[in-house]
Amino acid sequence: MDLVFAEATPSGRGGVSVIRLSGPGSRRAAERLAGDLPQPRHAYFRTLRDGREELDQALVLWFEAGSSFTGEEVAELHLHGAPVVARRVGSALAALGARPAEAGEFTRRAFLNGRMDLAEVEGLGDLLEAETDAQRRLALRAAGGELGRKADGWREMLIRAGALVEASVDFADEEVPDEVPDEVFDLLRRLTTDLEQEISGFRAAERLRTGFEVAVIGAPNAGKSSLINRIARREVALVSDIAGTTRDVIELRLDLRGLAVTLLDTAGLRATEDHVEGLGVRRARERAEAADLRLHISPEGHVDSALWRDGDILVRSKSDLIAQGDGLAVSALSGEGIEGLLAELHDRLALCVAGAGIVSHERQAAALRDARDALAGVSDLPPELVAEMIRQAAASLDRLVGRIGAEEYLDVIFTSFCIGK
């Protein structure tokens, strides 16, 4: 591995900007600018110099290979947060033979050096993208290695089962067929149950990670856009008394008490001669069908039954005008019922994620399913077949944590990383 560097803090003006170096020679490069840095993990306050030229006054520290984020020798330069300083220090480092790092390259090195497994890398990526508390918590658990620890436990069960199968084979006696001990099947059944449980929490965790889509639908002039604006506390969408005002789907991202929710304002549903409005209505239906939940908006409490699904919410809008009817009464004008509606929406979505596990990526779920499937129908088979099933399941768990087959995923994962991470 060569020596790479990048600004670890966002580029731009700020209090401090940190340049991180990783790879063999990190310490020496830092010392060329800062002078002697005798001890690892000690912060030295130094004047950085490029030849005779003073570059900045900085806090400098380094970490030995094996005890850094990347697993390589790492140095950090904490500079004054001016872009020109970071640029100038960067060019001095380049002159010393360091190369600017690519997006996610530090994390990639951490993975390649065994400091993180693939599920942790995915968790770290999720953490960088998290917007709400629920997303942050899930990502932090994943980045902290929870899935890898579970996988280790499962592997141990497989190793033990494999050893018992081996021991059951009597090579000396060809006459009597070998029998796999019951303990093996007990172990594999327990493992299968664990895997099933983890798999069953996948969809909920995925929802938690990616967030929910909630479509706001109803007849023209029902007050959909007004409601969205009220919730957003700003003019997200055009409002008018002309039916058919909204055409395109307008998205409003919300942090609903920790849950990530995208509200979709949609065109009023009706048959129309207007070509463009018709396109909007079609799109409204499509997005409404694909959404996790729908708010059906109607001053009279009517719903489009073709789009009604279990768990949807009927909202009786313009409650300041019409005093009674079915549905949750809400007025975008007075604000009545808005908090209650958001609370109800939160509670329903929270129900959907109640069983969330730690597995939140399709890749991870697929590896777990493969492991489970490898063990399906394991009872009453000869030892050679049982041993082969155990090997297959172990390979799937290896894939889960990226011990094998990680290459094809790394590039995809690191596209969401920034330079310096």
Ligand SMILES: Nc1nc2c(ncn2[C@@H]2O[C@H](COP(=O)(O)OP(=O)(O)OP(=O)(O)O)[C@@H](O)[C@H]2O)c(=O)[nH]1
């Ligand atoms: N009194 C009262 N008027 C409302 C309320 N909500 C919306 N309106 C009025 O109803 C009309 C239609 O509101 P919009 O928010 O544009 O309705 P929409 O459902 O988005 O309409 P389209 O986009 O055309 O489908 C406007 O004149 C709003 O001012 C409300 O809570 N109370």
Ligand SMILES: [K+]
């Ligand atoms: K309207």
Ligand SMILES: [Mg+2]
């Ligand atoms: Mg509208």
